Amino acid sequence: xxxxxxxxxxxxxxxxxxxxxxxxxxxxxxxxxxxxxxxxxxxxxxxxxxxxxxxxxxxxxxxxxxxxxxxxxxxxxxxxxxxxxxxxxxxxxxxxxxxxxxxxxxxxxxxxxxxxxxxxxxxxxxxxxxxxxxxxxxxxxxxxxxxxxxxxxxxxxxxxxxxxxxxxxxxxxxxxxxxxxxxxxxxxxxxxxxxxxxxxxxxxxxxxxxxxxxxxxxxxxxxxxxxxxxxxxxxxxxxxxxxxx
Numbered sequence: 001x002x003x004x005x006x007x008x009x010x011x012x013x014x015x016x017x018x019x020x021x022x023x024x025x026x027x028x029x030x031x032x033x034x035x036x037x038x039x040x041x042x043x044x045x046x047x048x049x050x051x052x053x054x055x056x057x058x059x060x061x062x063x064x065x066x067x068x069x070x071x072x073x074x075x076x077x078x079x080x081x082x083x084x085x086x087x088x089x090x091x092x093x094x095x096x097x098x099x100x101x102x103x104x105x106x107x108x109x110x111x112x113x114x115x116x117x118x119x120x121x122x123x124x125x126x127x128x129x130x131x132x133x134x135x136x137x138x139x140x141x142x143x144x145x146x147x148x149x150x151x152x153x154x155x156x157x158x159x160x161x162x163x164x165x166x167x168x169x170x171x172x173x174x175x176x177x178x179x180x181x182x183x184x185x186x187x188x189x190x191x192x193x194x195x196x197x198x199x200x201x202x203x204x205x206x207x208x209x210x211x212x213x214x215x216x217x218x219x220x221x222x223x224x225x226x227x228x229x230x231x232x233x234x235x236x237x238x239x240x241x242x243x244x245x
Contacts, residue, residue: 009034017090025214063116113157169234185240207242
């Protein structure tokens, strides 16, 4: 296990979609770095199991539900009296070509990706404004810029997150709050579900020749959450091995 560069002792960090994949990798880093780590996920059993393993707090919630979101933020504040970092990572897929998409397919993806990002951001802003500090990192995708067949709902949500990130960065900068996004290209369940030959072909298209480990995505989130990144806001950082070049 590698040494950590960052120390988040005494800080409170809230991560959505944290029971697996990139979200879990982010939670693992912050927990190891000493943060009070709060992991949010729709999968009640898995988030509780992973949080217990990390010595973190697992909170089951639907990020598209306003009341659930506000309850999560209140729980964090009740437990630690502060909130320093919000990572909006939760997402789902409902992949179909546009002529097969139902209203439900469309709305569910936007509600979780874009709606969850909005609702959690709105919920933490009063605390961040009062503190005069805070870090928000939103997870977007290169699909939100270039598109991808069968993912018009996902692409629309991720493009929306980019616009939301830039707008809230302008709104919150005066309060000492930074808002940035990352665009990852990690080896997650979605990638692992692709047939081996197709996955190898996709990897060859990446200049670095491979998909990232979730821990490498977590490194970028830690940097944007750190004091060293205090003058970076409104950025969309590709953490994708160069695939977006």
